[in-house]
Amino acid sequence: MKQSRPTLRAQQLTKTFGNDTVLSAIDLDLAPGEWLGILGESGSGKSTLLRILGRFLDAEQGDVFFKGQLLKPVAGELMPGHEGIRLIHQEFELFPNQTVEENIAYSLRFYEPDYRAEKVAELLETTALKSVKDRKAKLLSGGEKQRTAIAKAIAELPDVLLLDEPFAHLDNHNRRVLADAIERLRKREKMACIFVTHEAADALAWSDRIAVLRDGQIIQIGTPQEVYNNPVNAYVAELTGDINWIAGDHDKQQFYIRPEKIKPTRNPDKSRWVGNVEAVRFHGNHWEIRCVKGKEHLSFYRNKPDLAIGQEVHLTYASKDLKSI
Numbered sequence: 001m002k003q004s005r006p007t008l009r010a011q012q013l014t015k016t017f018g019n020d021t022v023l024s025a026i027d028l029d030l031a032p033g034e035w036l037g038i039l040g041e042s043g044s045g046k047s048t049l050l051r052i053l054g055r056f057l058d059a060e061q062g063d064v065f066f067k068g069q070l071l072k073p074v075a076g077e078l079m080p081g082h083e084g085i086r087l088i089h090q091e092f093e094l095f096p097n098q099t100v101e102e103n104i105a106y107s108l109r110f111y112e113p114d115y116r117a118e119k120v121a122e123l124l125e126t127t128a129l130k131s132v133k134d135r136k137a138k139l140l141s142g143g144e145k146q147r148t149a150i151a152k153a154i155a156e157l158p159d160v161l162l163l164d165e166p167f168a169h170l171d172n173h174n175r176r177v178l179a180d181a182i183e184r185l186r187k188r189e190k191m192a193c194i195f196v197t198h199e200a201a202d203a204l205a206w207s208d209r210i211a212v213l214r215d216g217q218i219i220q221i222g223t224p225q226e227v228y229n230n231p232v233n234a235y236v237a238e239l240t241g242d243i244n245w246i247a248g249d250h251d252k253q254q255f256y257i258r259p260e261k262i263k264p265t266r267n268p269d270k271s272r273w274v275g276n277v278e279a280v281r282f283h284g285n286h287w288e289i290r291c292v293k294g295k296e297h298l299s300f301y302r303n304k305p306d307l308a309i310g311q312e313v314h315l316t317y318a319s320k321d322l323k324s325i
């Protein structure tokens, strides 16, 4: 199958601040229209990578290509950035004394008034901002500011949108509104997007592929299902979801397994682990049953709290779901 040319390509990017290597030999391809989530802990280098990809910061080594064209260094330029790439920072750059509508319309100022009005109306609808279109940007909630910044960036029809922690600091309602807006945008617009997050759930839900960044290195890249089901190591497993540790037969041998791969059983032939329930925790859409056997603890999920604290339980799981470190 013929591969289309990547919209954005990073090759062997390395960045240091003083004696600290913050990014090390980063290789990344972003396909046209692809949504790539960069998942990493605080300080792993996510924002630095985004700033280099958006042409706001130079790497010491390595190159960034936009549609096959090598991006020139930024050094000393008064207007960094690139016309085909829009970076939305954690602090959104809005005009505080202009309304939401005016902020979005500004991005379309070089277009005919009729087209501009039509496009602004469409973006207000897509990003769920119609009800606050006449409100000054300085009076908006965090979620509304976030969506205005996204609408403003999209109005310029960039090929690549770079989002720095789009879901950070949003309450549940605003997360849902933004998530729905993003879903509509993905359907309507053809742009590719790289978003960085430290929340596994967001990366898993919104990415076509996830790149896991640890201490400035990409340690795994793949679809959400690949990364979640076949993590390259226990670090990625733990970053992307809950895991349990189980001791092997030999000294120091350790395995890990996802809680959803464990089930209680009444069949003694299937029993692989016997312990007692030590806690029953309610998580809204499921119950976590935590069991103990000596020094080992193991959690699994139930959709009802039908096991009592202290009760003995036999647990079963498939060998293929036990991963070794």
Ligand SMILES: Nc1ncnc2c1ncn2[C@@H]1O[C@H](COP(=O)(O)OP(=O)(O)OP(=O)(O)O)[C@@H](O)[C@H]1O
Residues within 6 Å of the ligand: 017, 018, 022, 040, 041, 042, 043, 044, 045, 046, 047, 048, 049, 198
């Ligand atoms: N201009 C700078 N000068 C010196 N050190 C910096 C600079 N910018 C970032 N760093 C350091 O580089 C490392 C990576 O920072 P970066 O902001 O890229 O991480 P991050 O993964 O985005 O973190 P967070 O999720 O907390 O925003 C951190 O240790 C940070 O302190």
